[in-house]
Amino acid sequence: MKVVKNVLEMQKIALKLKLSCKTIGLIPTMGALHEGHLSLLTRSTLENDVSIVSIFVNPAQFGPGEDYLKYPRPFKKDQNFCKKNNADYLFAPSVKDMYAESYLTYIKVEKLSEFYCGKFRPGHFRGVTTVVAKLFNISQPNNTYFGEKDFQQLAIIKKMVNDLNFPVNIISCPTIRETDGLAKSSRNVYLNHNERKDANKIHLILKKTANKIQTKQITFAAKAVKFMKISLLKIPKMSVQYAEICDPFTLCSMKKNIKLPARILFAGLLGKTRLIDNIEIRK
Amino acid sequence: MKVVKNVLEMQKIALKLKLSCKTIGLIPTMGALHEGHLSLLTRSTLENDVSIVSIFVNPAQFGPGEDYLKYPRPFKKDQNFCKKNNADYLFAPSVKDMYAESYLTYIKVEKLSEFYCGKFRPGHFRGVTTVVAKLFNISQPNNTYFGEKDFQQLAIIKKMVNDLNFPVNIISCPTIRETDGLAKSSRNVYLNHNERKDANKIHLILKKTANKIQTKQITFAAKAVKFMKISLLKIPKMSVQYAEICDPFTLCSMKKNIKLPARILFAGLLGKTRLIDNIEIRK
Numbered sequence: 001m002k003v004v005k006n007v008l009e010m011q012k013i014a015l016k017l018k019l020s021c022k023t024i025g026l027i028p029t030m031g032a033l034h035e036g037h038l039s040l041l042t043r044s045t046l047e048n049d050v051s052i053v054s055i056f057v058n059p060a061q062f063g064p065g066e067d068y069l070k071y072p073r074p075f076k077k078d079q080n081f082c083k084k085n086n087a088d089y090l091f092a093p094s095v096k097d098m099y100a101e102s103y104l105t106y107i108k109v110e111k112l113s114e115f116y117c118g119k120f121r122p123g124h125f126r127g128v129t130t131v132v133a134k135l136f137n138i139s140q141p142n143n144t145y146f147g148e149k150d151f152q153q154l155a156i157i158k159k160m161v162n163d164l165n166f167p168v169n170i171i172s173c174p175t176i177r178e179t180d181g182l183a184k185s186s187r188n189v190y191l192n193h194n195e196r197k198d199a200n201k202i203h204l205i206l207k208k209t210a211n212k213i214q215t216k217q218i219t220f221a222a223k224a225v226k227f228m229k230i231s232l233l234k235i236p237k238m239s240v241q242y243a244e245i246c247d248p249f250t251l252c253s254m255k256k257n258i259k260l261p262a263r264i265l266f267a268g269l270l271g272k273t274r275l276i277d278n279i280e281i282r283k
Numbered sequence: 284m285k286v287v288k289n290v291l292e293m294q295k296i297a298l299k300l301k302l303s304c305k306t307i308g309l310i311p312t313m314g315a316l317h318e319g320h321l322s323l324l325t326r327s328t329l330e331n332d333v334s335i336v337s338i339f340v341n342p343a344q345f346g347p348g349e350d351y352l353k354y355p356r357p358f359k360k361d362q363n364f365c366k367k368n369n370a371d372y373l374f375a376p377s378v379k380d381m382y383a384e385s386y387l388t389y390i391k392v393e394k395l396s397e398f399y400c401g402k403f404r405p406g407h408f409r410g411v412t413t414v415v416a417k418l419f420n421i422s423q424p425n426n427t428y429f430g431e432k433d434f435q436q437l438a439i440i441k442k443m444v445n446d447l448n449f450p451v452n453i454i455s456c457p458t459i460r461e462t463d464g465l466a467k468s469s470r471n472v473y474l475n476h477n478e479r480k481d482a483n484k485i486h487l488i489l490k491k492t493a494n495k496i497q498t499k500q501i502t503f504a505a506k507a508v509k510f511m512k513i514s515l516l517k518i519p520k521m522s523v524q525y526a527e528i529c530d531p532f533t534l535c536s537m538k539k540n541i542k543l544p545a546r547i548l549f550a551g552l553l554g555k556t557r558l559i560d561n562i563e564i565r566k
Contacts, residue, residue, distance in 0.1 A: 007448065015450055019304055104393045105412075105446035111387055129388075130447075137448040163388035164413075165290065165420040167298055 001083040003090045007097045007138055013089065014052070014140040022049040026141035028132060031055040031092075032072040032186035033081045036176040040145035043173060045086045052139050053082045054091040056098065060106075061127030072186055091139065098134065106130050109156045109163070112251060116152050116265055117276065120241050128153055129160045136166055144168055149175040149183050151265060151278040155251050175277075177203065183277045190273040198235050199270055205231040206264050206279040213245070213258055213281050221245045221254040224264075232268065241267040241274075248280070284366040286373045290380045290421055296372065297335070297423040305332040309424035311415060314338040314375075315355040315469035316364045319459040323428035326456060328369045335422050336365045337374040339381065343389075344410030355469055374422065381417065389413050392439045392446070395534060399435050399548055400559065403524050411436055412443045419449055427451055432458040432466050434548060434561040438534050458560075460486065466560045473556040481518050482553055488514040489547050489562040496528070496541055496564050504528045504537040507547075515551065524550040524557075531563070 004010045017024055025044030029037050037053075044051040055078055062068035075092070082090045106126050112118075113125035136144070146154050158170050176184045181203035182196075191199055209228045212218045218227065228243045244253040248263040260283040267276045287293045300307055308327030312320050320336075327334040338361055345351035358375070365373045389409050395401075396408035419427070429437050441453050459467045464486035465479075474482055492511045495501045501510065511526045527536040531546040543566040550559045 011448065011450055018301070021302055100446075103446055104395060105390065105443050106393065107388065107390050107447075109388045134446075134448050137450060140450075160388050163383075163386055163417075164390075165294065165417050167294060167420060167423075 001087050001090060003079065003092065005092055005094065005097075007093050010052075010089070010091045010093070011138045011140075014138065017050055018140050023142045024048055024140055025051045026135060026139045026144040027051065027053045027087075028135050028144065028146075029053060029055055030057045030071065030186065031078045032074060032189075033078045034176075034184045034186065036147050036149065036184040038081075038085055039173050039176050040147060041082070041085050041087060043171065044143065044145050047143055047171075050088045051086070052089040052091055052141070053087045054093075054135055054139065056091075056093055056131065056135075058098075058127055058131040059095055060099065060130055061124050063121055063123060066121070067187070067190075072189060091135075098131070107133050107160060107164075109159050112152070112156045112159055115253075116242055116244070116251070117267055118152070120267065125153065125156050129156060132157055133160065133164070133166070136168055141168055143171055145171050145173060147175060148172050149185065149277070151263060152251060155249070181207075183275075185275070187273060187275070191270065195237065195271050195273065198237075199275065201235050202232065202266060202268075202270075202275060202277050203279075206266060206277060210264055210279050210281045213262070214260075219257055221256060221258050224258065228264070228266075232266070235270070237271045239269045241269070243268075245281075284370050284373060286362065286375065288375055288377065288380075290376050293335075293372070293374045293376070294421045294423075297421065300333055301423050306425045307331055307423055308334045309418060309422045309427040310334065310336045310370075311418050311427065311429075312336060312338055313340045313354065313469065314361045315357060315472075316361045317459075317467045317469065319430050319432060319467040321364075321368055322456050322459050323430060324365070324368050324370060326454065327426065327428050330454075331426055333371045334369065335372040335374055335424070336370045337376075337418055337422065339374075339376055339414065339418075341381075341410055341414040342378055343382065343413055344407050346404055346406060349404070350470070350473075355472060374418075381414070390416050390443060390447075392442050395435070395439045395442055398536075399525055399527070399534070400550055401435070403550065408436065408439050412439060415440055416443065416447070416449070419451055424451055426454055428454050428456060430458060431455050432468065432560070434546060435534060438532070464490075466558075468558070470556060470558070474553065478520065478554050478556065481520075482558065484518050485515065485549060485551075485553075485558060485560050486562075489549060489560060493547060493562045493564045496545070497543075502540055504539060504541050507541065511547070511549075515549070518553070520554045522552045524552070526551075528564075 025048030027040045057071050107129040108126045180200035182200045218224045243266045246253045262281045265278045308331030310323045390412040391409045463483035465483045501507045526549045529536045545564045548561045
């Protein structure tokens with residue numbers, strides 16, 4: 001596995017691979033790699049000639065007062081992880097190389113970026129779409145891999161790719177969970193012992209709600225949301241940012257009768273740690 | 284020459300060309316082709332294996348009340364023009380194919396998009412950068428060709444390409460002029476007989492100002508701007524939107540001493556027709 005830290009070098013390699021008809025899989029990450037990322041990398045190595053893992057803690061997607069500085073950066077560990085799991089390239093550019101001092105260009109997916117997490121993290125998705133477009137242009141992937149845990153992000157990236165005609169397939173992979181149900185996340189390390197013990201309840205409540213909807217015990221969105229919020233707020237130190245039943249494609253929240261398929265989206269703070277999760281409700 | 288009207292078909296052709304190691308030149312236009320476009324196409328045919336001319340009157344770059352509907356669309360004439368001048372593909376997509384009803388994604392180059400024409404045409408450059416990025420992703424060019432007549436547009440596109448890491452060379456070509464000096468433009472057809480007779484004075488005044496600066500008869504920007512504006516306002520039916528001396532890279536307008544190289548940028552209305560022009564002032 002080759003570690004590439006320079007943007008132009010990575011692009012040169014990618015363009016050369018493309019001209020030699022190799023298919024490229026890209027796994028864009030912010031590092032602190034876990035089994036969620038592993039599932040993306042494994043799928044990429046099965047589906048492409050070459051797999052590139054990018055590690056870049058993207059300042060453009062963090063707001064003021066967020067955890068940009070304290071975000072975990074265990075580079076050596078990540079490097080071994082990528083190597084062990086058959087990545088061909090680890091692309092880890094510097095902030096300066098990605099965003100020159102004179103940087104001015106941003107991509108925004110309107111509407112989809114403005115609700116849910118977008119409301120609580122203004123500018124976040126603009127930072128995500130901008131860096132993902134840059135990574136596409138640098139790495140020239142045929143296929144890119146994203147986890148369903150960041151469900152709104154996934155929908156926004158799909159929309160950007162479609163709107164801007166990027167010749168890239170977006171492949172989404174199911175959320176990987178701890179044995180007790182908590183969605184794997186690089187931010188879980190922020191949780192203290194008690195918070196960690198309680199954090200699995202989020203998934204259990206989402207699952208229970210989805211089940212009640214699927215079995216038609218609940219048919220009204222408002223009732224489902226109320227059930228969820230009451231249950232969630234029983235978790236100590238939990239403050240809910242949003243808990244909604246939405247259309248899985250447009251992400252529009254359902255207001256009256258729930259129409260399946262649907263998706264439950266959740267974000268909240270457990271103590272000081274922001275956690276998100278979501279679950280599918282099938283037809 | 285093949286005419287392609289479908290976005291996915293054009294992209295499929297371009298990706299196939301790329302995989303067979305052909306170099307692609309793209310000339311993005313809004314049609315109503317003239318000798319300015321010809322200079323771009325001619326250079327592309329010399330420098331690339333395949334040249335694609337795109338013709339698309341891009342609604343996203345027109346503001347309310349602008350000339351989107353009346354913009355000339357002589358498609359048959361343009362088609363013959365492209366064929367005669369050795370284009371390999373004429374890509375002419377429909378508005379519906381470029382912007383689906385659910386379209387949401389826009390690219391903005393901050394600051395550079397906000398002054399000069401950006402001030403008088405809010406949203407214009409956002410529309411330009413968005414459509415150009417789409418055309419890049421669809422046509423996969425190695426080289427693209429833009430005229431210097433749209434100098435601010437050129438600077439903004441260069442900035443976008445650099446910031447977003449598009450693997451595309453931007454090649455700028457000198458403004459082509461009528462024999463009396465008027466910059467060739469698809470919008471010149473809007474001028475009536477008398478306006479057309481007066482329109483060449485814009486270039487003459489810009490040239491005279493550049494000359495006075497180069498020969499150090501004028502060294503202060505404010506004085507040069509005053510000289511230009513007084514001269515321009517003597518043209519009947521002329522209202523000046525802006526006339527500035529600026530840095531040719533950052534486009535920042537010079538306020539005190541003029542530092543060379545510089546560029547004079549002009550926009551104004553002659554009757555109801557909006558005209559722009561610019562001129563280099565060499566060191």
